[in-house]
Amino acid sequence: MNKKNISFNKFYKLFNILSLILIIISLFLLLVKGLNYGVDFKGGTLIELRTTDNQITISKLRKSLLGMNLGDVNVKKFGNENDFLIKFEKKNNTKNDFIGKIKNDLSKSIGNGFNFRRVENVGPKVSSELLKSGIIAIALSLAAMLLYIWIRFEWQFSLGAIIALFHDIIITLGAFSLFNLEINLSIVAAVLTIVGYSMNDSVVIFDRVRENLLKFADIKIFELTNISINETLSRTIITSITTLLALLSIYFFGGENLKGFSLAMILGVIFGTYSSIYIANPILVYLRVSQKTILKEDNN
Amino acid sequence: MLYFSKIRVISICIFTLIFVYFASSNFFKVDDNFFNKQINLGLDLQGGSYLLLEIDNKPVITQKLQNTVSILRKYFKNENIKYKNLLLKDNDTILFVIDKNQLQIVKEKFENKDSNINPYFPKYKSHEFNLEIIDNQFILKLSKYGLIEIKNSSLDQALEIVRRRIDEVGTNEPNILKRGNDRILVELPGLDDPMRIKNLLGKTANLTFRFITQNTEETFGSEKILFEDNSEEAMVSKRIILSGDNILDAKPRMDNQNNETVVSFSLDRVGSKRFAKATTSGIGKRLAIILDGKIVSAPVIRSAIVGGSGQISGDFTFQSATDLALLLRSGALPAPLKIIEERTVGPDLGQDSINAGIIALLIGFLLVIIFMFFKYKIFGLIANITLLINLFLLVGILTLFEATLTLPGIAGIILTVGMAVDANVLIFERIKEESINEKNKIIAFDAGYVKSKTAILDANITTLIAAIILFLMGSGPVKGFSLTLCVGIFTTLFSVYFIARLLTSLYVTKNRDKENLI
Numbered sequence A: 001m002n003k004k005n006i007s008f009n010k011f012y013k014l015f016n017i018l019s020l021i022l023i024i025i026s027l028f029l030l031l032v033k034g035l036n037y038g039v040d041f042k043g044g045t046l047i048e049l050r051t052t053d054n055q056i057t058i059s060k061l062r063k064s065l066l067g068m069n070l071g072d073v074n075v076k077k078f079g080n081e082n083d084f085l086i087k088f089e090k091k092n093n094t095k096n097d098f099i100g101k102i103k104n105d106l107s108k109s110i111g112n113g114f115n116f117r118r119v120e121n122v123g124p125k126v127s128s129e130l131l132k133s134g135i136i137a138i139a140l141s142l143a144a145m146l147l148y149i150w151i152r153f154e155w156q157f158s159l160g161a162i163i164a165l166f167h168d169i170i171i172t173l174g175a176f177s178l179f180n181l182e183i184n185l186s187i188v189a190a191v192l193t194i195v196g197y198s199m200n201d202s203v204v205i206f207d208r209v210r211e212n213l214l215k216f217a218d219i220k221i222f223e224l225t226n227i228s229i230n231e232t233l234s235r236t237i238i239t240s241i242t243t244l245l246a247l248l249s250i251y252f253f254g255g256e257n258l259k260g261f262s263l264a265m266i267l268g269v270i271f272g273t274y275s276s277i278y279i280a281n282p283i284l285v286y287l288r289v290s291q292k293t294i295l296k297e298d299n300n
Numbered sequence B: 001m002l003y004f005s006k007i008r009v010i011s012i013c014i015f016t017l018i019f020v021y022f023a024s025s026n027f028f029k030v031d032d033n034f035f036n037k038q039i040n041l042g043l044d045l046q047g048g049s050y051l052l053l054e055i056d057n058k059p060v061i062t063q064k065l066q067n068t069v070s071i072l073r074k075y076f077k078n079e080n081i082k083y084k085n086l087l088l089k090d091n092d093t094i095l096f097v098i099d100k101n102q103l104q105i106v107k108e109k110f111e112n113k114d115s116n117i118n119p120y121f122p123k124y125k126s127h128e129f130n131l132e133i134i135d136n137q138f139i140l141k142l143s144k145y146g147l148i149e150i151k152n153s154s155l156d157q158a159l160e161i162v163r164r165r166i167d168e169v170g171t172n173e174p175n176i177l178k179r180g181n182d183r184i185l186v187e188l189p190g191l192d193d194p195m196r197i198k199n200l201l202g203k204t205a206n207l208t209f210r211f212i213t214q215n216t217e218e219t220f221g222s223e224k225i226l227f228e229d230n231s232e233e234a235m236v237s238k239r240i241i242l243s244g245d246n247i248l249d250a251k252p253r254m255d256n257q258n259n260e261t262v263v264s265f266s267l268d269r270v271g272s273k274r275f276a277k278a279t280t281s282g283i284g285k286r287l288a289i290i291l292d293g294k295i296v297s298a299p300v301i302r303s304a305i306v307g308g309s310g311q312i313s314g315d316f317t318f319q320s321a322t323d324l325a326l327l328l329r330s331g332a333l334p335a336p337l338k339i340i341e342e343r344t345v346g347p348d349l350g351q352d353s354i355n356a357g358i359i360a361l362l363i364g365f366l367l368v369i370i371f372m373f374f375k376y377k378i379f380g381l382i383a384n385i386t387l388l389i390n391l392f393l394l395v396g397i398l399t400l401f402e403a404t405l406t407l408p409g410i411a412g413i414i415l416t417v418g419m420a421v422d423a424n425v426l427i428f429e430r431i432k433e434e435s436i437n438e439k440n441k442i443i444a445f446d447a448g449y450v451k452s453k454t455a456i457l458d459a460n461i462t463t464l465i466a467a468i469i470l471f472l473m474g475s476g477p478v479k480g481f482s483l484t485l486c487v488g489i490f491t492t493l494f495s496v497y498f499i500a501r502l503l504t505s506l507y508v509t510k511n512r513d514k515e516n517l518i
Helices: A008-032 A058-066 A098-110 A124-152 A155-178 A185-215 A221-253 A256-278 A280-286 A291-299 B006-024 B058-078 B100-111 B144-169 B195-201 B269-281 B318-330 B347-376 B378-400 B407-437 B441-473 B477-510
Strands: A044-051 A073-078 A080-088 A114-122 B048-055 B083-089 B093-098 B129-134 B137-142 B175-179 B183-189 B207-211 B222-226 B233-237 B247-255 B260-267 B287-291 B294-297 B309-312 B337-345
Touching: A008 A155, A008 A221, A008 A256, A008 A280, A044 A098, A058 A073, A058 A080, A058 A098, A098 A114, A098 B195, A114 A124, A114 B347, A124 A155, A124 A185, A124 B337, A124 B441, A155 A185, A155 A256, A155 A280, A185 A221, A185 A256, A185 A280, A185 A291, A185 B407, A185 B441, A185 B477, A221 A256, A221 A280, A221 B347, A221 B407, A256 A280, A256 B347, A256 B407, B006 B378, B006 B477, B048 B144, B048 B195, B058 B083, B058 B093, B058 B137, B058 B144, B093 B100, B100 B129, B137 B144, B144 B175, B144 B183, B144 B195, B144 B318, B183 B195, B195 B318, B195 B337, B207 B233, B207 B269, B222 B294, B233 B287, B247 B318, B260 B269, B260 B318, B337 B347, B347 B378, B347 B407, B378 B407, B378 B477, B407 B441, B407 B477, B441 B477
Parallel strands: none
Antiparallel strands: A044 A080, A044 A114, A073 A080, A114 B337, B048 B183, B048 B337, B083 B093, B093 B137, B129 B137, B175 B183, B207 B287, B222 B233, B247 B260, B260 B309, B287 B294
16 A cells, blocks of 8 residues: 655645635625625525516516615526526515515516516514524534534644634635625535534544554654644545535536535535644644643543 | 344344335335335425414503503402502503502502412412502503413414414415414415415404494594595494404305495304394494404495394405405404515425435435445445445435425435445545554454544534534524434444444455455
8 A cells, every 4th residue: 555645744834824814814805895695694585586488588677676666686597597586675575465566566567477486585583583593503513513522632632623613614604705605594504514524524633643642652743743644644535525526416416506505515625624634733733732631631 | 343143134134124115115105004104395395385474462462451451440440449640651561559548458459369450370470460669659560471471372372363264275284383482483385376375364354343433522432444445534433343253154255236246244142132233223324344454344234134144345356355254264363463484485496406406416426436436446335335225224214204305405415425435434544554564354454443433433423513503503494404414424323333344344254365455
């Protein structure tokens, strides 16, 4: 077998600086540009519309919707030529049947060659609750991970893994902000899965670091993390590849509605793999983890 | 330990076969009574409507406080208690002033556990009202539990009415549930246009029959009410002759005399008597029929109606008459309902999602098994067989619990396919490492399994934690995703440690002398 020996540790500093820059850019984007919240979190109405009449164009749709006094209407193509996504954020939709009214008004102006495939209408109260519970869910899972790793390893490992997690989440959200991709309920699910995956990756390498710490008392942690990364490298790569194969298959064949969800996870898996090597491990180095760190714990 | 006893092998096989059988019942219509469960499809896959309704309890609370004020007035009168300034302030506080020497009696009345004015709830250890006395001033506010009690009872009533109205429309297998203390969740599978149900649920259907009056100084008071078409107003007495509660049955009907659609109704005993009495004494007067604060019509009474039935005319189409009859039959809501969340998916989109999901699953599965086969050859094959069985187990368990599969749930299954091989990869890579120094293959394989165990467990538990939190906090489709992810973790661990290990042990013990086994 060819024993891999790549000097990952030579680039710890370089990639840490790169990550720091990416995080700063992402935070800047999140603060200044913000996230493109979908109806789940912002409230409003979403209609997926399919036309059977080729005469209906995006501009015709927009024009007739603008005439209905719905406020800021956003119309875009959705997947193929005949599918459109309509979004608007009309406040005070107190009437229960306003969607029926839109349907009537639309058929008056563009004919009957269309149908509503999907309607989502979320009130402001519900959307703020959904946002709150989404944030709580992510925070809770981070806390639970921190606790679990703390129990299973030592606090240095826990800190390393959590910082790697924050890194992955912040950069993924930064990418969503940069490309103006929509944040909805399923993105929260994707973020939580990223949390699990990234943790999974860090844990496997940490497990090896701990084993090697016990085996080699005289090797410095700087060298030791590199050995451990190399020893687990083929697993890291193979698992990333199979997971990405599955996710790419969802992205390309799973339909329009799973695109954002799978994209978030694809980004998350890439960043997660990178961060478990270049964030989680350098932190062990910076915190001067040694054989004593583990043995001390065992004596207690 | 690579060794498996015969009993263990047999029980693993039986266990696996049972779940394969469970899973297969989703694809073939097996006509037996032994196992006929199936995975439920979520609304996003089968099409349907999800509505979240919220009760506006303000009118109920105001009504409750107004009732209490009149009960108090009666009580003071009966007991000869001198009171001043009895009033309802800001729709949440009742104020009154009591004479100093009678203050103690009233106070005791409120604090008595058998009080009929301020009921005591033993289960909450609290009265309905909190009482505060400053000098002679009584300040009465609903207690926290009093408020909960009111909300709960109005939610129960509303739930019952919502259920009746939806049942009357006759959709298949609706799901109607309470959410919190002021919300109702309605799931209507297969319904792609919920407009009619939304219209029906949006109406309180509070019906009253009251006389139109000219003089404003009637004992009961009077108020101005608009006609339904907003064209004119009329002065209507506050005295209620009949309300919707008195209606036993209602039907839409064609009135042959003037060829218009009307709603005919029949009354209960009490209602019939009151209607007969009012129409006898009120010949020549106009009787306003008021629905949710608007006058539907106000016919002139030409003769006494004693049969306990009547009809409502108005500007009805057959559909609107049918709906009004339905509303009258099912009764009035205690308070208005507002739809605060709606998600509707058409059945064709649902079918498209299922198709896309299955294609993505097949392609993802194929890519992963091709990759694994090229990477590990014979062990790749073992990993692939394990993966296939894992899928059957996953689907089998979801079937056993009749879980609800959603679109993100399908994504969860595909993701499980990608991540499930991880455990086998960890083991195989470890075996490769162990084989470098250990020439005895069986010992090397054993060591590979033992030494990779902590990493595999830790890695899966972290994913499980994320999935469980997602399950607890998530809603609807996202819950489906976390469910498949959770179940996927367990089936992965089972298939890796029992099935893959069994296959590996069979292969290794037969080929122990081969070089470069893995």
